[in-house]
Amino acid sequence: MNDPSEEGAAPRKELAEHTSDAAEKRRQYVAANRDRIREMNRLWRSEHLDRARELNRDSMRRAAARRHREAELRARGRERAKRWREEHPERRREYQQRWVAENREKVREYYNRYYEAHRAEVNARAAARRDADPERTKQITRQWAERNKERRAELQRNRRSDPEIYQSELEANAAARRLKRSLSRAGLPPKLLHVTTAAERRANEREADAYFSDPSRPEHLRQFTVFAESLTEHMLKNGARMNEFAEAYVETRARMALPRVPVENIVYARAVEIVAERMRRVDLLTSRDVAAAVRSTKAGVRRVERQQQMNELMKAIVVHFHQDSARLDAQAEMENRARAQRGMPRVPAESLVVQLALQDVFERVPTSRLTKADARTAVRIAGLHIATSLESRDVVDQSIHRRSLS
Known part of the structure; x- marks a missing residue:
């Protein structure tokens, strides 16, 4: 008795062979008649346009459903793999x-x-990791250098094998030695160099890019410039009156047993408030900008007051000389006689006159902003004026004397 499975296997085998032969013949026919099949498809589509569109929609729906099933299958596979990795x-x-x-x-x-x-992205991520932990980066670098001394030496030899690089290094070293010797001979300290790491340089570059790429930077600088100039102008014009008010305010606080506040702080706080109210825009100014403007104004006011006091001192010396020249000349002559009696050399009369005039006017003229160098400069300029006046006076006296003799 025959096995039923063997009886059914033969027809299936024949059907598979027939299907394979038919598919092969179809492929050969399509390859040999591509233009004819394309033309027949075009004619059929033009005659059965509605049916062609319906078949096309059915095909698109089946393709979309197939893609959806494949996506769901991949998603389930990914979810299973994810759960397995977590477990x-x-x-x-x-x-x-x-x-x-x-x-x-x-x-x-x-x-x-x-x-x-992705060269740029890889390098940027590596630099960010190094910058995030610079100490760890230094440690790793030292460890690598200890492990690879021969490799380091080889890299240095390869670098110096380039004649241009080697010559540039020799010139740089020679220039550094010359500078060190020159500073030492001049009694100056050696040149101080601040070694900057790559991480610090990148941080500085990022800050510079953020600063100069800011679109509001021009308006910010304009507001700061106008604010600083206006504050300086206001203090030069109203500084004395504001100082008087601030001193009175401080005295009032002291009588009320309140903590003392520096007069200068009160003056500049009020000046900043006044100038900010008068300006059209101050929305981009920060507290650091205000502090910088105040420092600039203080320096400018001190510079102007210093120049004014120098001019006043110089003018006071010259005016005092012209008003009391006879007495000053007599005192200068007496001083030279006293020096001669003590065996000391004589001093030019104009120098003694200037010193005596300075002693007379020093208490009457404000000099709180002047340094010793400023006072010497004022005295020297006043001495030049006085020397010119003395020369002119001598010329006039000689002319009068000649006229009297004639």
């Missing part, structure tokens, strides 16, 4: 390490290919 982290790590160990060349190829395509 078996040790096995996942072991598998990754084993695969990397077994496929070193493939991993290196993948890395090189990715690096070539």
Whole structure:
């Protein structure tokens, strides 16, 4: 008795062979008649446009459904893989390490290919990691240098093998030695260099880019410039009156047993408030900008007051000389006689006159902003004026004397 499975296997085999032969004949026919089949399809579509569109819609729906099923299948596979990785982290790590160990060349190829395509992103991420932990980066660098002394020496030899690089290094070293010797001979300290790391340089570059790329920077600088100039102008014009008010305010606080506040702080706080109210826009100014403007104004006011006091001192010396020249000349002559009696050399009369005039006017003229160098400058300029006056007076006296003799 025959096995039923063997009886059914023969027809299936014949059907599979017939189907394969038919598919092969169809492929040969299509390859030999592509233009004719394309023309027949075009004619059929033009005669049965509605049916062609319906078949096209059915085909698109089936393709969309197929893509949806495949996407769901891949999503379920990814979800299963994710759950497995979360449930078996040790096995996942072991598998990754084993695969990397077994496929070193493939991993290196993948890395090189990715690096070539994303060179800038890889370098930026590596620099960010180094900047995030500079101490760790220094430690790793030192450890690598200790382990690879021969490699470092080879890299240095290869670099110096370039004649231009080697010559530039020799010239830089020679210039540094010359500068050191010159500073030492002049009694000056050696040149101080602040070694900047790559991380610090990148941070400085980022800050500079953020500063100069800010679209509001021109308006910010304009507001700061106008504010600083207006504050200086206001203090030069109203500084004395505001100082009087601030001193009275401080005395009032003292009588009320309140903590003392520096007069200058009160003056500049009020000046900043007044100038900010008068300006059209101050929305971009920060507290640092205001503090910088106040420092600039203080320096400018001190500079103007210093120049004014120098001019007043010089003018007071010259005016005092012209008003009391006879007495000053007599005192200068008496001083020279006294020096002669003590065996000391004589001093030019104009120098003694200037010194005596300075002693007379010093208490009457404000000199709180002047330094010793400023006072010497004022005295020297006043001395030049007085010397010119004395020369003119001598010329006039000689002329009068000649006329009297004639």
